[in-house]
Amino acid sequence: MNPIIIIGSGLAGYNTAKELRKLDTATPLLIIANDSSPFYSKPMLSNALTSKKTPEAIALNTPEQMATQLNATVRAHTRVDAIDTAAHTLRIGDETLAYSKLVLALGADQIRLQINGSGADNILTVNDLDDYARFRSTIAGKKRIAIIGAGLIGCEFANDLATGGYGVDIIDIAPQALGRLLPPEGGALLQARLAALGVQWHLGTSVQTVDRAENGYAVKLANGNVLRVDVVLSAVGLKPRTALAAAAGIQVKRGIVANRHLETSAPDVYTLGDCAEIEGLVMPYVMPIMHATRALAQTLAGKRTAVTFPAMPVMVKTPACPTIVSPPATGAAGTWQVEATADGVKSLFIAADGKLLGFALNGTATAERAKLAAQLPPVLA
Amino acid sequence: MTTELRIWECIVCGYVYNEAEGDPEHGIKAGTRWEDIPADWTCPECGVAKADFEMVLKAA
Numbered sequence: 001m002n003p004i005i006i007i008g009s010g011l012a013g014y015n016t017a018k019e020l021r022k023l024d025t026a027t028p029l030l031i032i033a034n035d036s037s038p039f040y041s042k043p044m045l046s047n048a049l050t051s052k053k054t055p056e057a058i059a060l061n062t063p064e065q066m067a068t069q070l071n072a073t074v075r076a077h078t079r080v081d082a083i084d085t086a087a088h089t090l091r092i093g094d095e096t097l098a099y100s101k102l103v104l105a106l107g108a109d110q111i112r113l114q115i116n117g118s119g120a121d122n123i124l125t126v127n128d129l130d131d132y133a134r135f136r137s138t139i140a141g142k143k144r145i146a147i148i149g150a151g152l153i154g155c156e157f158a159n160d161l162a163t164g165g166y167g168v169d170i171i172d173i174a175p176q177a178l179g180r181l182l183p184p185e186g187g188a189l190l191q192a193r194l195a196a197l198g199v200q201w202h203l204g205t206s207v208q209t210v211d212r213a214e215n216g217y218a219v220k221l222a223n224g225n226v227l228r229v230d231v232v233l234s235a236v237g238l239k240p241r242t243a244l245a246a247a248a249g250i251q252v253k254r255g256i257v258a259n260r261h262l263e264t265s266a267p268d269v270y271t272l273g274d275c276a277e278i279e280g281l282v283m284p285y286v287m288p289i290m291h292a293t294r295a296l297a298q299t300l301a302g303k304r305t306a307v308t309f310p311a312m313p314v315m316v317k318t319p320a321c322p323t324i325v326s327p328p329a330t331g332a333a334g335t336w337q338v339e340a341t342a343d344g345v346k347s348l349f350i351a352a353d354g355k356l357l358g359f360a361l362n363g364t365a366t367a368e369r370a371k372l373a374a375q376l377p378p379v380l381a
Numbered sequence: 382m383t384t385e386l387r388i389w390e391c392i393v394c395g396y397v398y399n400e401a402e403g404d405p406e407h408g409i410k411a412g413t414r415w416e417d418i419p420a421d422w423t424c425p426e427c428g429v430a431k432a433d434f435e436m437v438l439k440a441a
Contacts, residue, residue: 043395287394287427
């Protein structure tokens, strides 16, 4: 019998395998990934300094341990070159492998902005544990770090690096932190709390050039300021990895298109995680992945199962200002109602009929997460 | 038998459960031992069920 093949060894890939093994211990299982394939928690990368973890400590299991645990074969550092969906095969160099079912858990790439200058090629991104290990060795002994992007990952890194004793400059074209997730009052509290840790905000402006300078880099901003830093980190967002699927003729839009059964346009090919667009939704967070793995495992084990997504608030790991967001659906009609105190901001996105459609909680207001989450409509019923 | 309160960590998302603090928002009182948390409790940040909640003993 041909194996079930999972491409990708991130949380989506490995957790699909774990869930499958609870239902089916026998079907041959092959996991292929083009990185070193340890099992680790990606959300831990942006708060590892605060929790005093080394990159080595974040890697919980080696691929060999995962293979034993999952009764699977794990091929790390292996790049899949092409998929033939009609033949149910994939190609790795000269090798052809047949699958019974194929899972695309390819993840996403960090978006790279077009930035000029002699230091632009040295701008770092952190998208996996291998990147993170490089980042940590680069910042060791350094003092000042510029972060491009004040979204979720940028703010988390800003908090973590500042707590770890680094000077931080953070730059975003938006006028506030977490502009896509928080109304201005919430952004203001987060900015104030991080500023108290020493984070310098450069909002409403962009990076024009990054040039090598003595012992580091000169980052020139559109507003004319020049920042002198030791390291530049870019965290401006994720782009689902769709190229392998698109080349195989599988339908892609923003992500690899899947229905609520996580089926792509090709028979016996499934997708989930950061590369997927499930019923039009791209959700690069852990909770949607965990819901999807459980549904997909049922399907792979022979019981076709639809995924449902409840409201899934996202915790922003900024301990200086605890923040939890559950954004309204794209295009939802409503208005933000904001209650701000000195220590917290409660922002509720309310429809014309009074129903709660989303929220953003900062500081002391985060205590209301569970109560408010219970009032939200499901993301995919 | 140890009486000291412990700290656990979710291996999937990094959520920290501190027995001293509990998870009062979800009905788990401060001081609740890991073994006393109901089986239907899930990780508040990633949704992993307690049964699957391969917690790492962080501090004893």
